[in-house]
Amino acid sequence: MLEKGRITVRQLIVLILLTQIGDLILVYPAVITSYAHQDAWISSLIGIPFGLLTIWIILRVYKMQPGKSLIEGLFSGLGKWLGALVSIWYLFYFLILTATVTREAGDFLTTQIIINTPLRIVHLLFVLILIWAVSHGIESLARSGELFLPLVALFVLFLIVFIIPQGDPDRLRPVFGTGLEAIIQGATVTVAYPFGELTALLMLLPNTVQQRHRDKDILITVVIGSLLLSTIVLISIMVLGPFFTQHNIYASFILAQRISIGNFLERIEAMMATVWIFSTFFKGALYFYCFVLGASQFLKLRSYKPLILPTGMIVFGLATIIAPNITYYISTIVYYWIDWDITCSTVIPLFLLMVYYFRSKWGGNRLQNANSSSD
Amino acid sequence: MKRWTQRLLLAALMLMTLTGCWGREEMNQLGIIMGLGIDREGEDIKVSAQVVIPAGVSSNTGKISGAPVTLYTATGPTLFEAIQKLTLTSPRIIFLPHIRVLVFSENFAAQVGMGDVLEAMVRDPKVRPDYYVMIAKGSSAESILNTLTPLEKIPANKLYNSLDNSSKNWAPTTIVNADRLFEEIINSGISPAVTGVELKGDRKAAALESNLMSVKPKAWLEYTGLGVIKGEKLIGWLNEDESKGFNYIRNNVRATVGHVSCPSKGKIALRGVRTISKMKGEVKQEKPVIHVHVESVSTIASVECKEHIADAGVISQLEKEAEAKLISLMKMTVSNVIRKYKVDIFGFGQEINRTDPKLWKRLEPHWVNKLSDLDVEYSAKVIIKRVGSLDDSFQDQVKE
Structure with a gap:
């Protein structure tokens, strides 16, 4: 086994929650509102059951190949060649996600807070911390997640509670005014981003301590995380209105700017930004880890440590070249990234389920052997 | 020996993370704008920036003669070009985030429209949208910002607080924020109405320190009825009763x-x-x-x-x-x-x-x-x- 660390279910769900909030707390309102306008909060809620289905499929896939990570499972399930092909697809996905998250943090900081600092300097610092975190293994990452989650949760609640007085429910009207089509389009955003990007689960589950309540806990956690995001969308529309929610790239940062309690509790957006960088960092670190671990399983290495530094360099470079400017990047994540997420989190896992199912029914007994070997 | 070089290298690397002041802006190098006036000059925008003189407003230096604020003006084809050109006259970098009021001249609001300036202000990531927007009725924006006011040393603060209190206690006035105004300009179902401000009294005396010396100021700033906006342009004014009725209807x-x-x-x-x-x-x-x-x-x-x-x-x-x-x-x-x-x-x-x-x-x-x-x-x-x-x-x- 490449990774010797073990995390508990509690640590796993902490990581899931941080990944779900991650960068999305910043960009999710803008993305979903650009489809469903003032009904975005409805979209966000409608998407939750479908998102749960996605997570359930991912968990099923793991059940078919227990004890094996995504990459190992692909090899044993699909065979050498096809397995390698799909593995490369996923590794590429993890790598680009890491770079995108890095870019997101960099873009956010250089747009709103440290305007004169070059993007690459921010990326460098971010990647250095990623390298540092991943080189200590999943156990340390999960433990620090436990440390930081209360802080993140506290500040998100802060934001929600302090901005509610400025909300105007009339801005939600006309309810269902944008039409069913737009609302469903918006719901695909919910399925793709907060849920779809949890494919990383398949890399973490083999190292999670086996506990009976694991699946139930995971499902409850993703519901909590997505409800939190829906609340942010709802409040953002009530306070900023659909127009500004859609056109402010970082709507929840603007929300934090608006906080003003009794003329003294105000201008606290920098603190909020710090917390969002924390959650974005955990998302980045998780995908970084998934890539490094997956790549070394793919290459049958004995340790993933040698890959960390080179991967960091690649991420640093990718983060810069992934998009020439923020407009390109925003239009990509709004319109095209959804398809990629859904392919990786729903389409391919469904295909895998089918293959595994038919193989266990008709095919050789290789899979059954794998089943009995662990779990 | 090798251990020591490693440690030294690590320490040197860690220094990199400690700089942290790439885009630093020192307080004593900033000219803090409290009020910004927008006038029209030909095809260009003329900005008037009311900048605080820190010594003039600090409480512990005793009484200092001279105005507590100064006014810089510059002209440019776009808002931020004009603002950047203020450095031609100002010894300090112009710092916008503490802006309290944005004043349009009647002429500018009626003929050019407020949309472009508002867009620039809302887009700027440093500026929070918590300042008030108003239109100078019957005068230039510059002359509004060029008026000294008693009780509140900084005239832009006077404008801000005065409107803030008036909107809470007197039906005909209301506050208008930049982003709300912007939203109403683009929304087809509603047109904005913007606070009007008037310079009254002896206009020539407005900028002089003697304006603060008399018990009743020779020139003073007063809020009047609301300006009616069609599209992004000012087309007329409401009187006091109409402003009151408007505010009742709009809650x-x-x-x-x-x-x-x-x-x-x-x-x-x-x-x-x-x-x-x-x-x-x-x-x-x-x-x-x-x-x-x-x-x-x-x-x-x-x-x-x-x-x-x-x-x-x-x-x-x-x-x-x-x-x-x-x-x-x-x-x-x-x-x-x-x-x-x-x-x-x-x-x-x-x-x-x-x-x-x-x-x-x-x-x-x-x-x-x-x-x-x-x-x-x-x-x-x-x-x-x-x-x-x-x-x-x-x-x-x-x-x-």
Whole structure:
């Protein structure tokens, strides 16, 4: 086994929650509102059951190949060649996600807070911390997640509670005014981003301590995380209105700017930004880890440590070249990234389920052997 | 030996993370703008920046002669070019985030329109949208910002606080934020109305320190009625009553004082403590109807007539009268605005959209022409809860 660390279910769900909030707390309102306008909060809620289905499929896939990570499972399930092909697809996905998250943090900081600092300097610092975190293994990452989650949760609640007085429910009207089509389009955003990007689960589950309540806990956690995001969308529309929610790239940062309690509790957006960088960092670190671990399983290495530094360099470079400017990047994540997420989190896992199912029914007994070997 | 080089290298690397001040801006190198004025000069924008002089406002340096603020002006084709050009005259970098008021000249608002400037201000990531937007009535924006004010040393702060308090305590004024204004400019169902500010008195004396020396200032800044915006351009002004009616309809009134006349002779002043207005759209036989309902909790502030206000019947009569007055005020406002300016500053269109988006799709293209046929129903409820610390007035006991 490449990774010797073990995390508990509690640590796993902490990581899931941080990944779900991650960068999305910043960009999710803008993305979903650009489809469903003032009904975005409805979209966000409608998407939750479908998102749960996605997570359930991912968990099923793991059940078919227990004890094996995504990459190992692909090899044993699909065979050498096809397995390698799909593995490369996923590794590429993890790598680009890491770079995108890095870019997101960099873009956010250089747009709103440290305007004169070059993007690459921010990326460098971010990647250095990623390298540092991943080189200590999943156990340390999960433990620090436990440390930081209360802080993140506290500040998100802060934001929600302090901005509610400025909300105007009339801005939600006309309810269902944008039409069913737009609302469903918006719901695909919910399925793709907060849920779809949890494919990383398949890399973490083999190292999670086996506990009976694991699946139930995971499902409850993703519901909590997505409800939190829906609340942010709802409040953002009530306070900023659909127009500004859609056109402010970082709507929840603007929300934090608006906080003003009794003329003294105000201008606290920098603190909020710090917390969002924390959650974005955990998302980045998780995908970084998934890539490094997956790549070394793919290459049958004995340790993933040698890959960390080179991967960091690649991420640093990718983060810069992934998009020439923020407009390109925003239009990509709004319109095209959804398809990629859904392919990786729903389409391919469904295909895998089918293959595994038919193989266990008709095919050789290789899979059954794998089943009995662990779990 | 190798260990030591490693440690040294690590320490050197860690230094990199400690710099952290890439884009630092030192306080004593910044010229903090409190008020920004926008004027028109040919095709260009002329900005006037009211910049604080820190020594002039600090409390512990004793009395310093000279103005507490200074005014820099520059002209450029776009807002930020002009602002950047301020460095030609200002010794410090112009720092925008603490801006309190954005003043447009009447000329600029009427002919160029406010959209472009607002867009630039909202786009700037450093500026929070918590400043107030106003239009200088009958003067340039520069002359508004070029006026010294007593009580509040920084004139932009005076403008800000004065409007803040007035909007909370006096029905005809309201505050207008940049992002709300921007939203109303692009929304087809509503047109904005912007606070007007006027420079009164002896204009020549406005900028001189002597303006602070006299008990009654020679020149002063005063808020007047609201400016009516069509598209992004100013097309006219509301008078005080119309502004009041407008604010009642748009739920901008919090506390205020008004009066009703006594059945016999004289007036009774009512202090509105809490006021809430609601607008509701309804569709009756394919035709939109707007209901405007105002609810006000009031107390009696003064009684200048011989009515026995200790009598419950008199109180309910007063309530009825105040309600009727409110309704006629709102009716007058709506019919005047629609007749004179043909704009929907009340947001009736927005309300129809919120009630029945499909109907609104059909009405939207010719909305301003359909405004005069729009059915608006008004209702008001005034509740007089308290009468102050006297019951009956002593008016009927005044010696002949």
